[in-house]
Amino acid sequence: MTVEFEECIKDSPRFRATIDEVETDVVEIEAKLDKLVKLCSGMIEAGKAYITTNKHFVSGVRDLSQQCKKDEMISECLDKFGDSLQEMINYHMILFDQAQRSVRQQLHNFVKDDVRKFKETKKQFDKVREDMEISLVKNAQAPRNKPHEVEEATGTLTITRKCFRHLALDYVLQINVLQAKKKFEILDAMLSFMHAQYTFFQQGYSLLHELDPYMKKLATELDQLVIDSAVEKREMEHKHAMIQQRTLLQDFSYDDSKVEFNVDAPNGVVMEGYLFKRASNAFKTWNRRWFSIQNSQLVYQKKLKDVLTVVVEDLRLCTVKPCEDIERRFCFEVVSPTKSCMLQADSEKLRQAWIQAVQASIASAYRESPDSYYIERLDRTASPSTSSIDSATDSRERSVKGESILQRVQSIPGNDQCCDCGQPDPRWASINLGILLCIECSGIH
Known part of the structure; x- marks a missing residue:
């Protein structure tokens, strides 16, 4: 709503009605803008809380990916989706930052600076207009037979009227500027916010569009996984039934x-x-x-x-x-x-x-064992309970193998003498008893 300067000079009823309408509109606009700024603040705070919770969720997804790193299919899926969700969080942060600057801060500054300045000017205008009305009344009441009072009333009225017109012109100018700036600030703030929304969804679309082939591939694999799981379930149920049937006759006293x-x-x-x-x-x-x-x-x-x-x-x-x-x-x-x-x-x-x-x-x-020949010979020549470890008639190669076993056995503590009579250098072994014996005692055992 634009106020005409000519009407301001006349101070006509139309001017006063227009001024009242503008002032009422400014009061209502201020209330609506204050409410919108508070709602925007609440939205931003809720968005920050959402971002924080979403970050925790993404962290949980990545922890699960680490837990399932042995399963390549699960690990790859969680890594890709976790990275995409993190990118979406970054986009949300940009969106809420833009809301902070375009809506909350811009409209708050408009209310704080321009509307407050208008209200201060209004107070001055109302005071000067009230002074002029008082001067008009005094000028009208000045008696004709008192030139001094007439002159004083006329002078006061002149000064007051001049001040009123000067302030009224400034007030009307400020009203018109405020109306134009109100329009610009509101439209610019909302346009910036909607541009931020457009960018947010455009980035989200591009991100998910790149992820779409993988999601389709994963969906196909999941369909096959469902089929394979159903087949495996039927096989497991069949095995379960067979084992259940078998266990009905099983003796559970041992495994x-x-x-x-x-x-x-x-x-x-x-x-x-x-x-x-x-x-x-x-x-x-x-x-x-x-x-x-x-x-x-x-x-x-x-x-x-x-x-x-x-x-x-x-x-x-x-x-x-x-x-x-x-x-x-x-x-x-x-x-x-x-x-x-x-x-x-x-x-x-x-x-x-x-x-x-x-x-x-x-x-x-x-x-x-490399000494298999020697052991086989012991099996052929020994009694069921004892076996000879010595051989005097074998070839040199076989003798060396026999001696290696003999040395290994005799090197064990306690094997340097016959376990029965104590005679040194025993050359017979009782496999059942796990001892070395001399040839005389071996015959007894």
Whole structure:
């Protein structure tokens, strides 16, 4: 609304009505702009809270990606989507920053500077207009017979009217400027904000457009994954039903899945499973450990990450036998030249399986040994319970091999003399007893 300067000079009722209308409009505009600025502030604060929460979400996505890094499909998906979401967060930050500058700050400055200046000018204008009306009344009331009062009233009216017209012209100019600036500030602020919105969605579209081929590829893979999962589920249900049928007749007193062993296993593990091991301390406590026969050794561990503890370094130098003279059932003992280890299985079948596995591993170790010829000769010449370690009639090459075994066995503490009579340099071994004997005592045993 534009106010005419001519009407201002006349101070006509039309001018006064226009001024009142403009002043009312300014008051209402100020209230609406204040409200809009507050709403924009609330929107920005909510946006910042959203950005903060979204950052936490993206951080969670990346943490999940690290957790699933062994699964390339999941890891790649989470990395790509996490990066895209981070870019969207950056776009949001730009959008809210633009809202801060274009709407909140720009309109707030308009209200704070221009509208406040208008209100201060209005106060001055209202005061001068009131002074002029008082001067008009005094001038009209001045008596004709009192020239001094007439002159004073006329002079005051002249000065007041001159001041009023000067201030009225300035006031009208400020009103017209304010009306024009109000239009510009509101339109410019909203246009800037909508440009920011356009840029935000354009950047988001470009980002997702680049991601679209991967999302389509992933959707296709997920469809196939659903089909594969359904097939796998049916197969698992079929296996479950078959195993369920089989377990109806199964004896659960032992775990038959661990009874079998294989000395020719591709992974080198002949047999593995849980056994109770008696500690060598004074308390003789029993602890359950995971045992395995591998690489001609008997080893165990408590957890997968634990280092394997070697019970017997070379199965060729040990023997195994069941133990019936202790209170606990299903026990057997692995005896080596340096120590013995008492073990307990969960059932008699498992005990027999472990004993047979150790014996088979011992035999397999001898077959795979470089001294296999010498051991085979011992098997041919020895009695069922004893075997000779010495040979005087073999060729030089075979003798060297025999001597190497003899030296290894005799180097073990306690093997430098006959275990029975104490005679030095024993050359016969009792495999069942795990001892060295002289030739005289070997005949007795």
